[in-house]
Amino acid sequence: MLIRLEETEPDKLRADFQQFYNLNLDGMGIDYSYAHAACLAANLPLESRCAKADCEQLQWGTTDYLLARVVDGIEWICWSKSKEAQKKGAEPPEPLQRPGEQSAALRKAEATDKEFVDRILNMNKGAD
Incomplete structure (x- = not known):
């Protein structure tokens, strides 16, 4: 080391x-x-x-992680009492991104890219 x-x-x-x-x-x-x-x-x-x-997760200390949980909880409570939360299909707020975590949008984009590549590869299998 x-x-x-x-x-x-x-x-x-x-x-x-x-x-x-x-x-x-x-x-x-x-x-x-x-x-x-x-x-x-x-x-x-x-x-x-x-x-x-x-280790990216060590970028934050225990206090930072606890404060992020407090912020996430307050944001969820505020959202749950809003008119937006009463709408059908309403999505709760995303939690604060922690070090080493990917955002939901990035995870979705990566999954979509993988699905697209899989479809392309499957199309090529039929051509052989």
Whole structure:
């Protein structure tokens, strides 16, 4: 993991080592061993820049996710009391998009594209 982070996220690794371990990466191999640095890199906390770069869901903290749920709930309550909600086929508001999630519109577009490609491929099967 240390080697990969040194190659892909050197600035984040440097900042994380300084912030979380109070170690300067320039001291690796001199002040502390490479094995020690590798163990530290593998165990960086979820709040670290390196962890967030690896996993989009970590872009937000627990508070952000909780606030998004509150906003989603308030928007749903407001919508449910509106005239729009009483109409047949009314759609509730979409929840706030979380890091790492695709919007419903993008998911639908991707599914539509897949269906279109499948139809084209099936048409070509009959031509053989």
